[in-house]
Structures are given as C-alpha cells and as structure tokens.
Amino acid sequence: xxxxxxxxxxxxxxxxxxxxxxxxxxxxxxxxxxxxxxxxxxxxxxxxxxxxxxxxxxxxxxxxxxxxxxxxxxxxxxxxxxxxxxxxxxxxxxxxxxxxxxxxxxxxxxxxxxxxxxxxxxxxxxxxxxxxxxxxxxxxxxxxxxxxxxxxxxxxxxxxxxxxxxxxxxxxxxxxxxxxxxxxxxxxxxxxxxxxxxxxxxxxxxxxxxxxxxxxxxxxxxxxxxxxxxxxxxxxxxxxxxxxxxxxxxxxxxxxxxxxxxxxxxxxxxxxxxxxxxxxxxxxxxxxxxxxxxxxxxxx
Amino acid sequence: xxxxxxxxxxxxxxxxxxxxxxxxxxxxxxxxxxxxxxxxxxxxxxxxxxxxxxxxxxxxxxxxxxxxxxxxxxxxxxxxxxxxxxxxxxxxxxxxxxxxxxxxxxxxxxxxxxxxxxxxxxxxxxxxxxxxxxxxxxxxxxxxxxxxxxxxxxxxxxxxxxxxxxxxxxxxxxxxxxxxxxxxxxxxxxxxxxxxxxxxxxxxxxxxxxxxxxxxxxxxxxxxxxxxxxxxxxxxxxxxxx
Numbered sequence: 001x002x003x004x005x006x007x008x009x010x011x012x013x014x015x016x017x018x019x020x021x022x023x024x025x026x027x028x029x030x031x032x033x034x035x036x037x038x039x040x041x042x043x044x045x046x047x048x049x050x051x052x053x054x055x056x057x058x059x060x061x062x063x064x065x066x067x068x069x070x071x072x073x074x075x076x077x078x079x080x081x082x083x084x085x086x087x088x089x090x091x092x093x094x095x096x097x098x099x100x101x102x103x104x105x106x107x108x109x110x111x112x113x114x115x116x117x118x119x120x121x122x123x124x125x126x127x128x129x130x131x132x133x134x135x136x137x138x139x140x141x142x143x144x145x146x147x148x149x150x151x152x153x154x155x156x157x158x159x160x161x162x163x164x165x166x167x168x169x170x171x172x173x174x175x176x177x178x179x180x181x182x183x184x185x186x187x188x189x190x191x192x193x194x195x196x197x198x199x200x201x202x203x204x205x206x207x208x209x210x211x212x213x214x215x216x217x218x219x220x221x222x223x224x225x226x227x228x229x230x231x232x233x234x235x236x237x238x239x240x241x242x243x244x245x246x247x248x249x250x251x252x253x254x255x256x257x258x259x260x261x262x263x264x265x266x267x268x269x270x271x272x273x274x275x276x277x278x279x280x281x282x283x284x285x286x287x288x289x290x291x292x293x294x295x296x297x298x299x300x
Numbered sequence: 301x302x303x304x305x306x307x308x309x310x311x312x313x314x315x316x317x318x319x320x321x322x323x324x325x326x327x328x329x330x331x332x333x334x335x336x337x338x339x340x341x342x343x344x345x346x347x348x349x350x351x352x353x354x355x356x357x358x359x360x361x362x363x364x365x366x367x368x369x370x371x372x373x374x375x376x377x378x379x380x381x382x383x384x385x386x387x388x389x390x391x392x393x394x395x396x397x398x399x400x401x402x403x404x405x406x407x408x409x410x411x412x413x414x415x416x417x418x419x420x421x422x423x424x425x426x427x428x429x430x431x432x433x434x435x436x437x438x439x440x441x442x443x444x445x446x447x448x449x450x451x452x453x454x455x456x457x458x459x460x461x462x463x464x465x466x467x468x469x470x471x472x473x474x475x476x477x478x479x480x481x482x483x484x485x486x487x488x489x490x491x492x493x494x495x496x497x498x499x500x501x502x503x504x505x506x507x508x509x510x511x512x513x514x515x516x517x518x519x520x521x522x523x524x525x526x527x528x529x530x531x532x533x534x535x536x537x538x539x540x541x542x
Contacts, residue, residue, distance in 0.1 A: 036469035037440050134341050160467070163340035163495040164536045189467045192498065192533065204469060234485035237478055250474045251481070253501025253532075254520055296470050 002027045002183040008057035010043055017043040019206040030178045032197035033187040040206040041187040045156045049079045062151050078145035082156040084137050088130030095129050103148035114143045135166035155186040171196050191292040202295050209298040221289035227255035230279035239277045304331045306489045312361035314347050321347040323512035334490040336500045339509030345493050354378050366457040382451030385462035389447030392436030407454035421449050441472030458489040466496050477502050497533040508539055515539050
C-alpha cells in the first residue's frame with residue numbers, strides 16, 4: 001500500500017474536522033477525495049503530508065509513518081496545496097530551481113518528469129509567478145511539486161477556480177503522470193471529476209460516506225431515477241414534493257431528478273398527476289444515477 | 301409578461317489601451333428569466349458585468365438595465381439590482397441579524413421596512429435559532445442562502461449572482477437553486493456569471509463569451525443539440541478550443 005490511513009481523527013476546538021477515517025491507496029493508483037468545502041479534505045492532506053498531527057489513528061505513506069518518519073516522507077511526496085503558495089516575487093524559473101535546490105536536486109536531473117508541463121510555461125520563465133494567469137500558476141505549482149521526483153503526489157483541489165479548458169488539460173496531465181508510476185491522491189468538490197479517478201472516497205462532515213470505483217458507486221444507487229421537466233420548474237418542484245409517493249426530488253440542470261417510494265408504478269399515473277396541476281410540455285424519462293445522486297442519497 | 305426585456309445590450313465594448321476586453325456584445329434578457337453569462341477566465345465576463353451594474357464605463361455601445369441607461373443612470377441602476385458573489389457576500393464578524401440590518405440600510409430601506417424584512421426573512425429561512433450567531437461561524441451553505449436573501453431585500457428587478465454555488469455541498473446547492481427558481485417565478489430576473497458548467501445547466505438561457513465576444517447564446521438544451529454533446533461542459537470545450 002502506498003497510502004494507508006487507519007482510524008484518523010482530528011478536532012479543532014469543538015469542531016471534529018476528521019472523524020475516524022480509514023482508507024488505502026495502492027501504488028500507481030489515482031485516488032480521489034470527493035466532497036464539498038468544509039468536508040475535511042485539506043485537514044486530511046495536511047496530516048498525510050506531515051504538516052499536522054492527528055489526535056487519533058495512524059497513517060503511513062510509502063511505508064513511512066507520518067509522525068515518526070516525517071523527514072523521509074517529505075523527501076518522497078509532492079504536495080500542491082489548495083491555495084497558491086509559491087513565491088510571487090520570484091520568476092517561474094527561480095521558483096522551480098528554488099524547490100529543486102531545497103530537495104538537493106536540479107531542474108536538469110528530473111526534467112523528463114516535468115517536461116510535458118514545463119514546456120507550456122517555459123515561454124514565460126522570466127515572468128514573476130505573481131503575474132501569471134490562473135492556469136499557468138497551476139502548472140508551475142505542479143512542476144514544483146514534481147521536481148524531486150516524488151513517489152506520491154498530493155493535490156488539494158487543483159482545479160478549483162479553473163475554467164473548463166484548463167481543467168480538462170490538468171486531468172490529462174494527471175493521467176500522464178500516473179502512467180509514469182506516480183501514486184496520486186487528489187481532492188475536488190466537483191462530482192464530475194470523480195469519474196476520472198480509479199477509485200474515490202465520498203467525504204462529508206469529516207466522515208467517509210463510501211469508497212469504491214466510480215462505476216461501482218453509481219451501481220449501488222438503490223432507486224430508479226427519472227428525469228422530469230415541464231414549462232415551470234418552480235411549480236414542478238413544489239408539485240412533485242407534495243406528491244404522496246415521492247421519495248426524493250432534486251433539481252438537476254434542465255431536469256428534476258425524481259425517485260418514487262414504490263418499486264413499481266406507472267409513469268402514466270405521474271404524468272396525469274402533473275397534468276392535473278396544469279403543467280405543459282411534460283417530459284418523464286428514466287435516467288442513470290450519477291455520483292452526485294449517490295452522494296446526496298448517502299448524505300441525506 | 302415574460303416578453304418584457306429587462307436587460308438590453310447593443311454593441312457594448314470596453315477597450316483597455318490596445319486590449320479589447322469586451323468586443324461589441326449584444327443580447328437581451330427577459331423578465332423572470334434565469335440567464336447564465338458564461339466564459340473562461342479572462343474572456344471578459346467580469347468587465348461586461350461591471351458595466352451592467354453601473355461600476356464600469358463602456359468605451360462604446362449601449363445598454364439598458366431595468367430600463368435605465370448605463371451611461372446616465374448608474375445610481376438608479378444600483379437601486380434596482382441585487383448582487384451576490386461567492387467571494388464576498390456577508391460580514392463574518394456581524395451576526396445574521398446585524399448583516400440583514402446593515403444590507404437593508406445600504407439598499408436604502410427605512411427602519412420600519414428593515415425591521416419587517418428582518419423578521420420575515422429569518423422566519424422564511426428558519427433562522428430563529430441562529431439569528432444572533434456570527435455569520436463567520438455558520439456553514440457555507442447557510443451563508444449562501446442568507447446572502448441571496450439579503451440581495452433581495454429591496455425587491456430588485458434583477459439579481460446578479462457570481463459563481464453562487466461553487467464548492468457548496470450537493471444538497472444545499474439544490475436548495476439554493478430551488479430558491480432561485482422561486483425568485484424567478486415571482487418575476488425577478490436572475491443573471492448568473494460562472495465558469496462552472498454544472499451551474500450553467502440550470503439556466504433558462506446561456507451566453508458563452510470567448511475572447512471578448514459572445515460566441516453562442518441559446519437554451520442549454522439547444523446548445524447541446526447544436527454541438528451534438530451531452531453536457532454544457534462539452535459545449536464549452538468545443539467553443540473555446542475551436
């Protein structure tokens with residue numbers, strides 16, 4: 001196991017940020033921690049990167065204990081925190097050689113690993129980091145986290161605040177790094193990114209709701225979900241919520257995701273109910289559950 | 301009623317030196333519509349929105365917001381709109397009640413109106429137990445709901461929302477969109493700027509800005525059909541990557 005977490009808990013004053021979390025990440029795996037702001041993702045990252053000590057439990061990275069072997073871990077992991085934390089008044093190149101020097105290496109020595117990413121920001125290598133665009137900052141931060149050739153890479157919300165084009169490019173970079181044998185633990189509040197991971201842990205209020213592959217997680221959704229739409233979204237939600245057989249009703253883009261308490265019912269019955277409430281252009285069709293549906297069902 | 305336009309933009313342009321941030325954009329938004337204003341980082345969204353809310357002067361072009369001219373009536377525009385952003389919404393070191401009172405004052409409500417609004421808002425959101433708690437101690441989801449309600453205190457014709465639900469947990473996000481639908485159904489226009497495409501899926505219509513220009517404007521459904529993809533994220537990628 002490349003990352004092993006057993007019964008880790010951490011509190012800040014009255015708030016239990018991490019509540020008895022356990023999971024394992026295999027060598028070469030791309031593992032996602034999926035959860036909203038305040039779920040405990042950053043606290044967990046800080047514990048695993050030896051920046052914070054847990055109240056309870058044990059954890060190891062590449063077989064090194066996060067408390068006793070913290071120096072060895074620091075040489076073997078790369079960490080990209082959620083907040084941009086490079087030196088704003090150093091240039092791109094200066095930042096990179098600074099991090100290389102700290103780890104006793106050179107840009108040249110491990111250039112192969114960062115080449116793909118670094119060539120995209122190389123034209124700006126004399127620009128100060130503070131003057132880079134969001135997408136470029138993110139690429140520089142990733143280069144700095146990789147410069148000492150870590151075995152395990154920790155990425156805390158790398159795509160937050162990034163537009164869809166840069167987001168897609170970033171995930172393509174992660175896949176290439178994974179192919180080079182690096183184990184990756186990445187966190188994100190975006191459920192659509194969960195599908196890009198090998199396995200995921202859904203996390204909320206410091207607790208893990210479920211761990212599995214994205215495909216298995218949606219398979220376990222207990223109900224049939226229907227996409228429903230009509231001309232008046234607000235009334236549609238209100239009416240569905242006062243329908244006696246409703247189990248859950250959530251707006252979901254242009255549709256409402258509806259589940260029914262009953263295992264068997266006719267769609268005609270539901271259609272008639274909505275017609276009786278004066279809805280026009282009613283569409284009801286079955287749809288597949290998403291990671292987000294599963295998350296909501298588990299978090300209920 | 302739905303055919304009345306509350307935002308009319310014609311060839312709106314903003315040039316900074318040699319850089320054209322907003323390049324002759326034109327569009328209309330109807331009363332009660334939920335309109336998504338989308339674009340990548342640096343596409344010109346913020347510059348365009350600043351002109352619409354009366355805090356940025358256009359280089360050329362015309363626009364009316366709530367029937368008010370954006371060159372001549374900027375102060376009146378501010379009285380007719382609400383604004384809420386993910387980054388700044390409420391004061392963390394004021395209580396829930398104090399925030400409502402404060403924003404009521406900013407929006408020019410009378411003392412009596414503020415009192416009445418505070419009571420009804422606290423009741424509607426079920427905040428009785430936490431009305432005297434500091435906003436900073438509340439979960440993000442609650443802050444977002446309170447912020448949205450305070451942006452509506454003065455019954456504005458249009459509410460501008462800047463990335464309203466990014467980072468919020470999925471259930472709270474749904475509750476938030478239910479509030480938006482309800483508000484729109486009462487006739488208030490909702491103008492959402494975001495680069496999160498899952499927020500775009502909820503809008504009645506969206507426009508997508510690329511390099512200062514509006515490259516597409518339609519319902520999410522029609523855009524998905526047009527680009528033959530399943531979600532707005534892929535629509536965006538096709539447009540922005542060419």
